[in-house]
Amino acid sequence: MIGRYAVRVAALGYLAVLLVAPVGFVFWRTFEHGVGPAWDAVTTPDAVHALKVTLILTAIAVPANTVFGVLAALAIVRHRFPGAGIFNAVVDLPLALSPVVVGLALLLLYGRGGWLGGHHIVFALPGMALATIFVSLPFVVREVVPVLREIGTEQEQAAATLGASWLQTFRRVTWPAIRWATAYGVVLTTARALGEFGAVSVVSGRLTGETESMTLYVQDRYRAFDDVGAYAAAVVLALIAVATLILLTQLRPKEETR
Amino acid sequence: MIEARRIVKRFGTFTALDDVSVEVPTGSLTALLGPSGSGKSTLLRVIAGLERPDEGAVCLEGEDVTARPPQARGVGFVFQHYAAFKHMTVWDNIAFGLKIRHRPRAEIRARVAELLDLVQLTGLAKRYPAQLSGGQRQRMGLARALAVDPKVLLLDEPFGALDARVRKELRGWLRRLHDETHTTTVIVTHDQEEAMDVADRVVVMNRGRIEQTAPPRDLYDHPANEFVMSFVGPVNRLGDAFIRPHDVELLLEPNGVTQEAMVQRLVHLGFEVRVELVRDDGEVMWAQLTREQVEALELERGQIVYVRPTRQTVFAD
Numbered sequence: 001m002i003g004r005y006a007v008r009v010a011a012l013g014y015l016a017v018l019l020v021a022p023v024g025f026v027f028w029r030t031f032e033h034g035v036g037p038a039w040d041a042v043t044t045p046d047a048v049h050a051l052k053v054t055l056i057l058t059a060i061a062v063p064a065n066t067v068f069g070v071l072a073a074l075a076i077v078r079h080r081f082p083g084a085g086i087f088n089a090v091v092d093l094p095l096a097l098s099p100v101v102v103g104l105a106l107l108l109l110y111g112r113g114g115w116l117g118g119h120h121i122v123f124a125l126p127g128m129a130l131a132t133i134f135v136s137l138p139f140v141v142r143e144v145v146p147v148l149r150e151i152g153t154e155q156e157q158a159a160a161t162l163g164a165s166w167l168q169t170f171r172r173v174t175w176p177a178i179r180w181a182t183a184y185g186v187v188l189t190t191a192r193a194l195g196e197f198g199a200v201s202v203v204s205g206r207l208t209g210e211t212e213s214m215t216l217y218v219q220d221r222y223r224a225f226d227d228v229g230a231y232a233a234a235v236v237l238a239l240i241a242v243a244t245l246i247l248l249t250q251l252r253p254k255e256e257t258r
Numbered sequence: 259m260i261e262a263r264r265i266v267k268r269f270g271t272f273t274a275l276d277d278v279s280v281e282v283p284t285g286s287l288t289a290l291l292g293p294s295g296s297g298k299s300t301l302l303r304v305i306a307g308l309e310r311p312d313e314g315a316v317c318l319e320g321e322d323v324t325a326r327p328p329q330a331r332g333v334g335f336v337f338q339h340y341a342a343f344k345h346m347t348v349w350d351n352i353a354f355g356l357k358i359r360h361r362p363r364a365e366i367r368a369r370v371a372e373l374l375d376l377v378q379l380t381g382l383a384k385r386y387p388a389q390l391s392g393g394q395r396q397r398m399g400l401a402r403a404l405a406v407d408p409k410v411l412l413l414d415e416p417f418g419a420l421d422a423r424v425r426k427e428l429r430g431w432l433r434r435l436h437d438e439t440h441t442t443t444v445i446v447t448h449d450q451e452e453a454m455d456v457a458d459r460v461v462v463m464n465r466g467r468i469e470q471t472a473p474p475r476d477l478y479d480h481p482a483n484e485f486v487m488s489f490v491g492p493v494n495r496l497g498d499a500f501i502r503p504h505d506v507e508l509l510l511e512p513n514g515v516t517q518e519a520m521v522q523r524l525v526h527l528g529f530e531v532r533v534e535l536v537r538d539d540g541e542v543m544w545a546q547l548t549r550e551q552v553e554a555l556e557l558e559r560g561q562i563v564y565v566r567p568t569r570q571t572v573f574a575d
Contacts, residue, residue: 162355
């Protein structure tokens, strides 16, 4: 009994210290002087612009990585091709590499004097989009691959013998089986894209009101000793992420209980 | 008619089908029988177009379909593990092929109702596969395959995942279904009893080759070789000869051609009794006797008897 109690206390304590306390502190500091100052802080032109930049980056990275993720998962699981093992490993690279290294690599490749440089990529939105796509790439693939493995190929073969084309089989048989895995991948991708800091920080050039995303804005406000501005912006980011998660759980039918 | 000509199929260094030719007459129910790894399932999948042969050709009703994908072959395929569309109801599973073909809605409704009735799942149309028993799932799989009126029906160990009682029931049901529809049917099985029971022709396969093709009775009475003899039924060996256990006579006195043996164990299986023997040359064999025969001989464990084969088979090498 004491053992079980101790485990519970340890687990909750761990969560409290590492998760609840910092986030709670951010919320508390944001609304310390009421909602008014917080609202004012996130409605300045720079804050609104930064939010817009972050939303644009997310709106580019999430669909791109969803389409790529599903196709890559199909390629990894359903097709034997030379280099499949390497491809599978490379997909995880963004998880292993430090985002700052990713940013630097993009800078060297697309920046002035780089192999593909000189087309308004670096220090502009395209470069930031590339960085965001890169760091949020593995999530959909990693969610979909195990589900594809688990469902196997028999249902798809059955559909083929019944006359269904590749596209019809995907739409009617494969997609319904992987759509919730894809949705979870999308939530993770969204969260990662919203929170990206390191890679974007390197390639953006950090021009306030131009190439500043929400996370960069948070740091900028913090450095300028504008605590309320920094905390309020952080709260906005957190709320968007939580809203995505809630949206997903609301959309999901009670399929699992069936 | 289904015709597979000189099919070779390799998986890496393993040759699953080694120059196999087989003909399945229109309207027949043919069984592909063999141990696991004999190539029987691969041959079925080659016929369906789910595997591409390395060499050889497949013809359905006189048309060479070797280059055609499964979608364009007009075959119905039933899988061992059902391959049910898990997120669709029984009704939607059966209607799948008809919807793909964009048949009119009224026609689909009528056809699915007819098939539900045929496979006795009418009351379960709105259920999901997870809510069905194995036997019900496989009946749904059959209805789904039959919905599009396939030229040939291919079944890959369809009853392999079911328990013995359901398996027997579905076997009889499949036989009756075939007698009504006369759809050219090929069933893959590793169970010789199932093959003998359901099929009118049996193709025995071993190590990627065909050992014999014959009606069930011929197969049992005139096996082409040692493999077929021992695969289609129990067998004893006496020197070069192969003897079925029911072709063994036990005598209480020697008569010159008999061989001495000791009763090691008596196993009563209802009407039949399995008499396990050790011969004087040290070899073990068994005889299948009726209860009356055992009682007349008053057989007991440890008793000495004399063995005489009433019928034996010797294969020339």
